[in-house]
Amino acid sequence: MTEILHVRDVTVRFGGVYAVQNVDLRINNGELIGFIGPNGAGKTTLMRVITGIVQPQSGRVFLQGVDITDKATHLRIRAGLALAQQIVQPLRALTLLDNVAIACGSDKTRHALKSMWVTDIRSERAQARELLARVGLSHVVDELPGTMPLGYLKRLEVARALALNPRLLLLDEPLAGLSQKEAASLADLIATLNADGQTILLIEHNLREVMRICPTLYVQDNGKSLAFGKTDQVMSDPNVRNAYLGVGHA
Amino acid sequence: MSYEITLMTTMAISVLFALSLNFITGFCGQISLGHAAFLGAGAYTSAMLSKADVPFLFTIPAAAICAAMLGAIIGLASLRVRHDFLAITTMGVGFLFVGIIRQQDFFGGEIGIAGIPSSGFGKGGFMLICIALALTFAAFSLYVRRSWMGFVFKSIADNEDVTRVLGIDVSRYKLIAFIIGTGTAGVAGALYAHHFRFVGPDSFGFVESISVLAMVIVGGIGSVWGVIFAAALLSVLPMLVQFIDDYKLLFYSGLLFAMMRFSPDGIAGLCTRLFSSIPRRVPDNGGNNR
Amino acid sequence: MLYLELFIQGLVQGSIYALIALGLTLVYGLLRILHVAHAALFTLGGYIGVIVTNATGSFTLAMVVAMLVVGLAGMLMYKLAYEPLLSQPPYVSLIASIALFIASEEIFRIAFGPYGLSYQTAPLQGHIELFSGFYLKYAEILVMGLSTILMIALAWLSMQTRTGVAWRATVTDPDMARAFGVKIQNVRYLNFFIGSSFAAAAGVLVALLNNLVEPTMGSVASYKALAIIVLGGLGSIRGTLIASLLLGVLESFGTIYIGHLLDRDAIAFAFLILVLMIRPQGLMGGKL
Numbered sequence: 001m002t003e004i005l006h007v008r009d010v011t012v013r014f015g016g017v018y019a020v021q022n023v024d025l026r027i028n029n030g031e032l033i034g035f036i037g038p039n040g041a042g043k044t045t046l047m048r049v050i051t052g053i054v055q056p057q058s059g060r061v062f063l064q065g066v067d068i069t070d071k072a073t074h075l076r077i078r079a080g081l082a083l084a085q086q087i088v089q090p091l092r093a094l095t096l097l098d099n100v101a102i103a104c105g106s107d108k109t110r111h112a113l114k115s116m117w118v119t120d121i122r123s124e125r126a127q128a129r130e131l132l133a134r135v136g137l138s139h140v141v142d143e144l145p146g147t148m149p150l151g152y153l154k155r156l157e158v159a160r161a162l163a164l165n166p167r168l169l170l171l172d173e174p175l176a177g178l179s180q181k182e183a184a185s186l187a188d189l190i191a192t193l194n195a196d197g198q199t200i201l202l203i204e205h206n207l208r209e210v211m212r213i214c215p216t217l218y219v220q221d222n223g224k225s226l227a228f229g230k231t232d233q234v235m236s237d238p239n240v241r242n243a244y245l246g247v248g249h250a
Numbered sequence: 251m252s253y254e255i256t257l258m259t260t261m262a263i264s265v266l267f268a269l270s271l272n273f274i275t276g277f278c279g280q281i282s283l284g285h286a287a288f289l290g291a292g293a294y295t296s297a298m299l300s301k302a303d304v305p306f307l308f309t310i311p312a313a314a315i316c317a318a319m320l321g322a323i324i325g326l327a328s329l330r331v332r333h334d335f336l337a338i339t340t341m342g343v344g345f346l347f348v349g350i351i352r353q354q355d356f357f358g359g360e361i362g363i364a365g366i367p368s369s370g371f372g373k374g375g376f377m378l379i380c381i382a383l384a385l386t387f388a389a390f391s392l393y394v395r396r397s398w399m400g401f402v403f404k405s406i407a408d409n410e411d412v413t414r415v416l417g418i419d420v421s422r423y424k425l426i427a428f429i430i431g432t433g434t435a436g437v438a439g440a441l442y443a444h445h446f447r448f449v450g451p452d453s454f455g456f457v458e459s460i461s462v463l464a465m466v467i468v469g470g471i472g473s474v475w476g477v478i479f480a481a482a483l484l485s486v487l488p489m490l491v492q493f494i495d496d497y498k499l500l501f502y503s504g505l506l507f508a509m510m511r512f513s514p515d516g517i518a519g520l521c522t523r524l525f526s527s528i529p530r531r532v533p534d535n536g537g538n539n540r
Numbered sequence: 541m542l543y544l545e546l547f548i549q550g551l552v553q554g555s556i557y558a559l560i561a562l563g564l565t566l567v568y569g570l571l572r573i574l575h576v577a578h579a580a581l582f583t584l585g586g587y588i589g590v591i592v593t594n595a596t597g598s599f600t601l602a603m604v605v606a607m608l609v610v611g612l613a614g615m616l617m618y619k620l621a622y623e624p625l626l627s628q629p630p631y632v633s634l635i636a637s638i639a640l641f642i643a644s645e646e647i648f649r650i651a652f653g654p655y656g657l658s659y660q661t662a663p664l665q666g667h668i669e670l671f672s673g674f675y676l677k678y679a680e681i682l683v684m685g686l687s688t689i690l691m692i693a694l695a696w697l698s699m700q701t702r703t704g705v706a707w708r709a710t711v712t713d714p715d716m717a718r719a720f721g722v723k724i725q726n727v728r729y730l731n732f733f734i735g736s737s738f739a740a741a742a743g744v745l746v747a748l749l750n751n752l753v754e755p756t757m758g759s760v761a762s763y764k765a766l767a768i769i770v771l772g773g774l775g776s777i778r779g780t781l782i783a784s785l786l787l788g789v790l791e792s793f794g795t796i797y798i799g800h801l802l803d804r805d806a807i808a809f810a811f812l813i814l815v816l817m818i819r820p821q822g823l824m825g826g827k828l
């Protein structure tokens with residue numbers, strides 16, 4: 001088992017609030033880890049530390065053994081990360097197809113000057129079409145995001161992240177806003193991707209689906225690590241039940 | 251005939267200048283309220299070289315390089331600021347440019363540089379050079395739009411944070427847009443200097459920067475055809491309609507305001523809506539285009 | 541003594557900047573609009589001040605009328621020009637605002653002539669000798685005094701009255717305020733009224749200092765006030781006040797010591813760019 005990601009002793013403070021406090025997390029190749037915790041637990045913040053959108057006050061992040069803490073976001077993505085954000089951010093001027101196609105073309109966009117000499121986009125569009133079909137959006141590929149319901153945009157985020165062909169896929173609440181049925185089918189897709197070898201860190205509030213597909217859970221509360229381990233063990237941990245379920249968060 | 255030539259030359263220079271801003275603001279989404287500074291940088295470079303007996307055609311690349319270098323510096327600095335901060339920073343650059351030029355005798359100070367030698371191609375020949383350069387850059391713009399670079403520009407203009415999360419080096423792309431746009435403004439400046447045979451600090455101030463931004467916006471931000479049309483029209487309108495002279499600025503600003511109020515996506519947007527509303531009236535759904 | 545003299549001149553200029561920039565900050569804080577046309581209201585204030593003073597002979601009356609009329613004009617401007625554009629991308633309202641400003645300069649020129657107006661008998665032109673060889677005009681004292689009073693009044697209003705509390709809440713967090721039942725629309729009107737009437741006061745005061753109002757008197761104010769609110773951190777009232785005074789003093793020294801390199805406007809913008817390179821969020825700007 002090779003280690004893909006290592007978050008070491010990371011702390012993030014916003015003003016006086018600790019959003020993430022001395023957190024450690026390791027993800028090995030091929031794992032699917034469910035990352036849960038009440039609202040405001042610092043899950044999204046930790047994701048942002050991993051992708052470099054937020055700089056931690058202390059701690060380091062390693063991707064495949066390389067320290068990426070001081071690297072710019074786009075370099076981390078190129079090194080093998082991809083993120084589907086909790087708050088959907090489609091490119092509103094582009095069709096769904098092109099939203100994904102631009103991510104498929106990372107070879108062509110790597111060198112800015114060279115990108116001027118390339119116009120062919122057919123293979124990227126074909127690839128994008130496949131990815132959109134995988135998340136069940138093949139019937140709306142030519143629509144603009146502005147006209148689409150939230151559930152579709154959530155799936156677009158996932159397709160766009162997949163298009164980057166990452167070593168580690170980071171998903172921030174991809175199931176939120178989806179209907180029961182949609183959520184189950186997207187969760188199935190996530191499980192299938194993992195079965196095909198994709199390493200995934202999945203933040204999710206939908207406990208039912210998380211428990212169904214994730215063999216391993218990581219729990220955070222109030223910015224602190226609470227538990228890490230096999231799903232059934234973690235879920236029977238009294239601390240977790242107390243923090244997560246006892247207080248009555250959704 | 252001479253009058254028409256002057257008109258066409260003015261149009262061509264304005265089109266080139268407006269397209270150069272369109273590359274930065276329209277394509278890449280980086281607003282600039284100080285673009286006239288780069289026109290000025292090119293104009294002063296070309297004017298001073300010409301006065302030192304450098305042939306006109308050689309002053310063009312020199313003007314481009316000079317303006318692009320300035321553009322690269324400003325571009326690098328601008329990477330640190332965004333949105334409204336960027337708008338005001340670029341506006342500051344415009345004031346800084348004029349402020350420096352004005353105080354230096356080296357650049358002719360308040361008075362500027364007069365008596366710039368003619369291009370040596372005659373009025374007609376000069377007009378053809380201007381038109382050729384404007385058309386070349388228009389073609390280049392249309393091409394870039396279709397390339398992967400244009401695709402990335404569109405994405406950055408839309409949302410630069412998302413573009414970054416897609417693994418794209420946003421800063422690098424922005425810088426390229428800045429360099430190409432400002433370099434081209436420098437070329438327009440060289441033409442400007444030899445068209446009017448005079449350059450002074452007041453020709454490159456805030457009003458000039460706003461006028462060119464108005465051309466881009468009235469044309470339809472990002473639309474090459476729209477910008478060409480608007481720049482050609484707005485640059486010669488005051489000459490064509492003499493009676494309007496005293497009310498020129500009022501008319502200009504009124505038009506700009508009306509455009510923002512009623513069709514913020516410019517003439518291009520207006521046309522799109524007009525044309526797409528014709529077939530759309532036939533089927534039953536009129537409302538789903540919002 | 542030169543230093544002190546330059547310093548006090550800087551404070552006078554800074555007080556004017558503060559009065560103008562305050563309204564811009566209020567508008568930006570609430571609507572995220574760079575309200576360039578604010579300077580048109582400043583000019584309007586100046587014109588009303590001169591015209592009413594000349595007609596009635598009362599400077600105080602002129603000041604009050606200018607502040608009231610311009611305050612209402614500001615509300616009208618919001619209603620007619622900005623409200624319909626709120627859903628558009630930010631550059632739209634910025635360009636619309638610039639257009640409005642240029643148009644207003646033209647209207648002043650066409651209506652009152654290009655050379656401007658002066659007071660028939662300018663009030664408050666005397667001066668006192670502060671210490672040997674250093675004179676301060678009454679008008680300059682009034683500038684500093686009145687702007688201080690207006691600022692304190694505003695601070696009192698926002699701290700001590702119900703309306704003020706609702707207003708502050710809305711400026712800090714519109715969504716939260718709405719949830720607590722504050723009528724956002726009214727707060728916006730109030731913002732435009734206060735901001736515009738402060739600009740009018742500045743206009744009247746500048747007219748008094750120069751004994752002249754002219755169509756283009758707003759241009760410097762518009763560009764520089766933008767620089768100031770950006771310098772202050774966009775939306776921070778404290779930052780704006782600090783930046784105003786700082787810039788006033790800086791320009792006052794700058795024109796003497798580096799005036800041969802840069803003109804006055806360029807000094808302001810050079811400082812602005814310098815600060816933004818070090819702190820892209822401005823002096824007092826918080827997280828973006």
Ligand SMILES: Nc1ncnc2c1ncn2[C@@H]1O[C@H](COP(=O)(O)OP(=O)(O)O)[C@@H](O)[C@H]1O
Nearest residue numbers: 014017019037038039040041042043044045046
């Ligand atoms: N950009 C920010 N500025 C200030 N506070 C923030 C910011 N982002 C998150 N926070 C705070 O950090 C804490 C953790 O937030 P977040 O990571 O979004 O939690 P989660 O995703 O687990 O719901 C919350 O208290 C939140 O208010």
Ligand SMILES: [Mg+2]
Nearest residue numbers: 043044045086
């Ligand atoms: Mg979250």
